Amino acid sequence: MTRTVYLNGDWLPETAAKISIFDRGFLFADAVYEVTAVIGGRLIDYHGHAARLQRSTAELGIPCGLDPEALLAVHREIVRRNDLREGLIYLQISRGVADRDFAYPNGAEPTLVLFTQSKPVLENPRVAAGITIALVPDQRWTRRDIKTVQLLPASMAKMEALRRGADDAWLVEDGFITEGSAATAHIVTQAGSLVTRGLSSALLHGITRASLLDIARSEGIPVEERAFTPDEAKAAAEAFISSATNFVLPVTRIDGTPVGDGRPGPISMRLRQRYLEVRLADAV
Incomplete structure (x- = not known):
């Protein structure tokens, strides 16, 4: 039709x-x-x-x-x-x-x-296995807080990740991860803290990100809004992306290195479940 x-x-x-x-x-x-x-x-x-x-x-x-x-x-x-x-x-x-x-x-x-x-957004088949990430230099303009249609650098990063056999890209600038090609990047430390980069003009102010941080705090999960390095991400207990189209999607490998045990982590899956419960309850 x-x-x-x-x-x-x-x-x-x-x-x-x-x-x-x-x-x-x-x-x-x-x-x-x-x-x-x-x-x-x-x-x-x-x-x-x-x-x-x-x-x-x-x-x-x-x-x-x-x-x-x-x-x-x-x-x-x-x-x-x-x-x-x-x-x-x-x-x-x-x-x-x-x-x-x-x-x-x-x-x-x-x-x-x-x-x-x-398209199916609720029963995403990639949730159970998680996705793999390639680290790619961030070549975008400096006002990423404005959600413009200037998406060619992000598209190029995604294609480079696919060329390298990964599912998506995380963008790196000045030694720190900014965000994904079309999503917010998160890690969970070995101590159980949720870490995601603080808001600035360096990244989009994710709507799903904001909801998840509120939910994490309400669930008693410590939250740190700060930049993190590629090495810190690879050494994390868990990693995931968040976006309007994926909600929470676990990351299991970064540049070939398994994150945690190489499987979707319990905090990531818990946050996905709670996000869907909360947002479906107040959907309009």
Whole structure:
């Protein structure tokens, strides 16, 4: 079946949705995006994603075009129109259409797009075995706290990891791990503390990350928000990634070195279970 997509206020078959070649998202990657998971037809961690979207658009001076209530209504409607039970909603806002110029145009109308992807996100087959990670230099720009569509360096890192026989990449800068190609990186120390890098412009402020840290603290798991090195990650008891699409996904090898006993660890699996329990309970 052809999906129904949202484009600037219109509901269209995906084959009929067109964007100008002069859109600044296409010419300059002058756009931001969000991805929200859907389980049972409901939105997971939606309010965190909506708040981050507002922050990203404000940092770039791109108007959203919809107030918070209308934006939520569009998300619910695209779920309904596509009968989406489980999967993802991708949203992108660009600065809009203007003749090519490095300077921002005055008065451009933003381009707002949403589409769905139906896929199993709850029963992820990779959870039981975990994933393997390759360490790759971080070559991205320095405002990674803004969720822009400038994803080519992350895509290149992912492809390098695949070339080396790994499932994904963790990015390394100045001797420390920043984050994954499309996820937050976490380790659990041998003493049982959850370690993840503190928030800054060096990494995306993960919505799933924030939820997990709150849950970890409520579960009595010590939390350290600090940078960690590749050697520290390889010597950890456990490691995992978090994201809107994977929730919690264990990491079992880093550059060929087993993490812990080379199997998904108990704290990682406990946090995944508790995250799903908490977020499904308050899904909208």
